[in-house]
Amino acid sequence: MPGRHRPIVPPQLFELIARRGSPEDRDTALRTLSIDHSIRTARVENACLAVPLRRLVTQPGGQPHRTIFDAEHREDVHATTVVRVEDGPPAEDPSANEAYDGLGETYRFYWEVMTRDSIDDVGLPLLGEVHFGEGYDNAFWDGERMMFGDGDGRLFTGFTRAIDVIAHELTHGVIERTLNLRYLGQSGALNESISDVFGSLVKQHRLGQTADEADWLVGAGILGPALHGAALRSLQAPGTAFDGDGQPARMSDYVWTSSDNGGVHLNSGIPNHAFYLVATALGGHAWERAGRIWYHVLATRAVPPDARFHTFALATVRAAAALYGRGSPPVGAVLEAWAQVGVLRSAEAPSPVVPP
Amino acid sequence: MSAGARPDRLGVERSGGFGGLTLRASVALDELTPAERAALEEALAPQQPPPAPGPDRFVYRFQLGGREATVQDGQVPAGLRPLLRRLSGHWT
Numbered sequence: 001m002p003g004r005h006r007p008i009v010p011p012q013l014f015e016l017i018a019r020r021g022s023p024e025d026r027d028t029a030l031r032t033l034s035i036d037h038s039i040r041t042a043r044v045e046n047a048c049l050a051v052p053l054r055r056l057v058t059q060p061g062g063q064p065h066r067t068i069f070d071a072e073h074r075e076d077v078h079a080t081t082v083v084r085v086e087d088g089p090p091a092e093d094p095s096a097n098e099a100y101d102g103l104g105e106t107y108r109f110y111w112e113v114m115t116r117d118s119i120d121d122v123g124l125p126l127l128g129e130v131h132f133g134e135g136y137d138n139a140f141w142d143g144e145r146m147m148f149g150d151g152d153g154r155l156f157t158g159f160t161r162a163i164d165v166i167a168h169e170l171t172h173g174v175i176e177r178t179l180n181l182r183y184l185g186q187s188g189a190l191n192e193s194i195s196d197v198f199g200s201l202v203k204q205h206r207l208g209q210t211a212d213e214a215d216w217l218v219g220a221g222i223l224g225p226a227l228h229g230a231a232l233r234s235l236q237a238p239g240t241a242f243d244g245d246g247q248p249a250r251m252s253d254y255v256w257t258s259s260d261n262g263g264v265h266l267n268s269g270i271p272n273h274a275f276y277l278v279a280t281a282l283g284g285h286a287w288e289r290a291g292r293i294w295y296h297v298l299a300t301r302a303v304p305p306d307a308r309f310h311t312f313a314l315a316t317v318r319a320a321a322a323l324y325g326r327g328s329p330p331v332g333a334v335l336e337a338w339a340q341v342g343v344l345r346s347a348e349a350p351s352p353v354v355p356p
Numbered sequence: 357m358s359a360g361a362r363p364d365r366l367g368v369e370r371s372g373g374f375g376g377l378t379l380r381a382s383v384a385l386d387e388l389t390p391a392e393r394a395a396l397e398e399a400l401a402p403q404q405p406p407p408a409p410g411p412d413r414f415v416y417r418f419q420l421g422g423r424e425a426t427v428q429d430g431q432v433p434a435g436l437r438p439l440l441r442r443l444s445g446h447w448t
Binding site: 134135138139140141143152154155156159165168169172175176183184191192195219232233244257259260261264265266 | 430
């Protein structure tokens with residue numbers, strides 16, 4: 001029996017004393033055996049309850065744990081140069097401060113709106129790495145850190161200044177810890193869409209905008225001079241964000257391609273637009289009802305990793321029914337939105353798709 | 357005739373990334389260093405299925421005379437990385 005709690009006196013000896021010793025010795029031995037047994041039982045229970053206990057013994061949530069690293073334009077290994085830590089002084093580098101603030105805003109959104117404590121819901125530290133690569137035209141979640149390139153100045157001018165980009169990347173981490181949607185084809189497009197949806201919600205939450213006031217653009221402010229347009233994607237009007245935006249808004253325009261893991265950044269336009277339709281139909285702050293419905297699908301892990309649009313759509317209908325009641329306006333709005341983008345048929349309306 | 361189908365030019369497609377842009381570039385084979393040629397030949401040889409793609413990573417497709425190889429950013433062979441750095445700023 002390894003470990004530092006190994007008893008010095010073997011339990012067999014106490015059993016012997018309990019059976020053959022004097023009455024006092026027997027009482028002592030029985031008590032010791034009982035205590036030892038409860039300690040061992042507690043140890044097993046601790047192992048089973050590791051995650052909830054971790055939540056109890058660490059902080060109660062509500063506080064991000066951010067560290068920003070400077071990759072110093074390399075892209076081969078994780079950077080070790082720390083430029084900003086939680087509650088530490090601001091960095092001299094604006095990119096580091098933007099990443100720090102963006103991760104904080106995103107954390108705050110997930111905590112205050114969804115009661116989610118970071119990516120894993122038990123306070124996972126948020127690690128960002130700025131100045132990744134040379135003229136690097138991308139930002140991504142690598143499973144441990146959020147990496148931010150500086151852009152080549154022609155296509156992109158950097159990735160840390162846009163809160164929705166940061167929230168998009170952090171949401172890839174949330175998806176990985178919940179639905180773990182396979183990054184290919186329709187499940188990949190759902191992965192992308194959910195990141196765009198929550199990226200937009202974090203932006204709207206920071207700006208205090210209602211669904212009607214929001215611009216519903218993703219990546220506004222990071223486009224370089226070679227890209228002409230307002231942003232990279234539009235949830236309101238997929239395919240119109242910039243010259244060359246090829247996003248469809250309807251299932252009949254689904255793009256079949258072998259590039260980009262099956263067009264995951266193109267076909268995300270379809271579920272993106274469905275979310276926009278739900279949010280604007282319900283009105284008010286999009287995170288309050290539409291966002292909660294989408295998040296419910298994640299939090300309850302309601303679809304498998306290879307889910308297609310149809311599966312996800314039905315899961316949002318069930319989520320709306322669970323949160324607001326089967327005949328409620330949100331259920332109607334969700335059904336109508338998916339019908340408009342051609343994922344659900346109008347005939348798939350109310351009751352048949354909501355299981356008892 | 358696309359660059360990738362020409363036997364004397366290497367076509368490279370870069371898709372994915374946060375921006376989701378599918379862009380192309382090409383380079384004459386005789387502009388590749390011997391090390392890059394060797395790394396390219398190795399990449400174009402039949403491969404094991406690639407690992408599961410990560411979100412928002414670039415996907416590179418190297419095309420040469422009817423042969424092609426798809427490699428995710430982060431798994432590009434060391435010998436081909438200098439070539440990709442040279443192509444930076446030339447994607448269209």
